Amino acid sequence: MSAGAAETPVGVKLVSHFATVEQQKRAAVLGMWAWLLTELLLFAGLFLTALILRLLHPEAVQEAARHLKFWIGATNTVVLIGSSLTMSGAIQLSRLGWQRGMVRFMLATAALGGLFLVLKGYEYYADYHEHMMPFLSDRPYELKDSPPSRLFVNLYYVATGLHGLHLITGISILLAMTWQASRPGFLSRHQNRIEIFGLYWHFIDLIWILAFPVLYVLNR
Amino acid sequence: MFGTPDERRILWRHMREPVLTACALLVMLAVNVGLGATLPFPHVWIVELVVAGAMVATILLVSMEVRHEPPLVKLFAGIGFFWVGILFAMTLVDYLSRG
Numbered sequence: 130m131s132a133g134a135a136e137t138p139v140g141v142k143l144v145s146h147f148a149t150v151e152q153q154k155r156a157a158v159l160g161m162w163a164w165l166l167t168e169l170l171l172f173a174g175l176f177l178t179a180l181i182l183r184l185l186h187p188e189a190v191q192e193a194a195r196h197l198k199f200w201i202g203a204t205n206t207v208v209l210i211g212s213s214l215t216m217s218g219a220i221q222l223s224r225l226g227w228q229r230g231m232v233r234f235m236l237a238t239a240a241l242g243g244l245f246l247v248l249k250g251y252e253y254y255a256d257y258h259e260h261m262m263p264f265l266s267d268r269p270y271e272l273k274d275s276p277p278s279r280l281f282v283n284l285y286y287v288a289t290g291l292h293g294l295h296l297i298t299g300i301s302i303l304l305a306m307t308w309q310a311s312r313p314g315f316l317s318r319h320q321n322r323i324e325i326f327g328l329y330w331h332f333i334d335l336i337w338i339l340a341f342p343v344l345y346v347l348n349r
Numbered sequence: 350m351f352g353t354p355d356e357r358r359i360l361w362r363h364m365r366e367p368v369l370t371a372c373a374l375l376v377m378l379a380v381n382v383g384l385g386a387t388l389p390f391p392h393v394w395i396v397e398l399v400v401a402g403a404m405v406a407t408i409l410l411v412s413m414e415v416r417h418e419p420p421l422v423k424l425f426a427g428i429g430f431f432w433v434g435i436l437f438a439m440t441l442v443d444y445l446s447r448g
Contacts, residue, residue, distance in 0.1 A: 159422055166429035173433040177440055184444050203382045210374045213412055217367035225363065331412045335405055338374075342401040346385035347394050 136226040142318040154321050161328050168295075172336050175288045176343045182284065183348060186277035193278035194348030196261050196271070197285070198252045202345040205248050206337060212241035213334045216327050223323040228316055231323070235307040238330065242300045249293055262286075285344055292340060295333050302326065370411045377404045 140150070147153035183190045219234035256262060260271040263279040264286070272278045306326060309315055381400045384393050410416045415426050 155419060155422075158418065159425065162422055162425045162429075166425065166432075169429050169433060170436075173436060177437055180437075181440065181444055184441075199385065203378070206378050207375065210371055210378065213374075213408070214367050214371040217370070217412060218364060221363040221367065222360075225359065230360075328413055331408055334412075335408045338404045338408065339401060342381060342385075342397050346381055346397050349385050349388060 137228045137313075138317040139224065139226040139320045140317050141321045157321055157325050158328070161325050165328065165332050168332065168336075172288070172291070172339070175284065175291070176339060179281070179284055179288070179343050180347075182277070182281050186280070189272075189275045189277035190281045190348050192272060192275055193261075193281045193285075194345065196256070196259060196282075197345050197348075198255060199345050199349070201248055201252045202341050205245050206341050208241050208245045208248070209334045209337050212238050212245070213331055215241060216330045220323055220327045223310075223316060223320050226316055228310070231316075232307055232311045235303060235310065235323075239300050239303045239307065242296055242303070246293060246296060246300075249289065281348075288340055288344065292333070292336055295336070299330055299333055303330070366411065370407060373407060374404055377407075 141154060143150050143153060147156065215234045215237040219231050219238060222228075222231035222234060257265075257268075260268055261282060262268060263270040263272075263282055270279065272282075303326065306322060309319070310323065377400050381397050384397055384400075409426065409430075413426075415423055418426075
């Protein structure tokens with residue numbers, strides 16, 4: 130076997146408050162889903178507000194959306210779809226016990242998450258230069274004659290900023306877990322941590338898949 | 350990284366579904382980006398929302414493997430999106446029905 134595919138034992142260490150490993154794994158998945166649904170409701174409120182603003186003030190929202198960087202948003206969607214693929218790869222290899230390959234896929238996932246943040250940071254930087262940050266008191270807002278556009282632009286920053294915060298949290302957890310996962314014995318005791326974290330990462334992708342059309346595409 | 354033909358075959362068997370899923374998502378994204386960039390007909394937003402919904406369903410069912418989960422997890426995931434559906438439907442019915 131080559132270094133990338135050297136098999137290590139795969140399993141989950143049973144903790145005292147569960148009767149079986151299967152029960153423990155299912156409880157972890159259910160618990161993660163319970164938390165993800167609260168997150169879904171949080172973002173759903175923001176997306177619904179964006180749609181209502183579009184209905185109430187169509188011209189102002191379209192004018193503001195013309196300043197969004199459509200192609201950076203599209204590129205970032207590609208980046209996150211790629212990161213979901215590498216995360217799925219890490220999960221698949223963790224099931225096979227191919228530890229080194231799994232770690233490489235996890236690092237690739239974190240790198241793609243980082244690339245998303247770099248592109249998003251550039252987008253914010255360009256917005257700053259275009260005076261598209263209405264919440265900055267010392268910088269005149271570009272669309273000052275269109276007060277409703279402020280609502281949409283502020284909502285855009287809240288939604289994308291909150292998503293970015295989730296991504297930063299995900300990358301931090303992923304890097305810490307990658308360090309743990311690179312140590313001997315991880316897969317024989319904690320394989321399901323990779324699966325549970327994978328749910329979170331795919332969910333971050335799912336939220337952006339919704340954010341991109343709601344903020345960038347529908348308002349053109 | 351995966352040297353032997355056996356290893357590559359095993360890897361492809363396990364990665365086939367994620368790779369196809371990513372390809373499907375990229376195709377759907379390309380459709381939405383194309384529609385958003387060209388705005389080819391009125392009410393194109395309906396198609397864009399349907400495509401976005403298909404992308405979300407793909408991630409849920411395939412990437413997050415909900416279709417392989419026990420019924421309780423399926424119920425949980427389904428109810429979450431059902432709640433969001435109620436939220437959107439009841440709110441938008443109000444705004445869309447205003448004169």
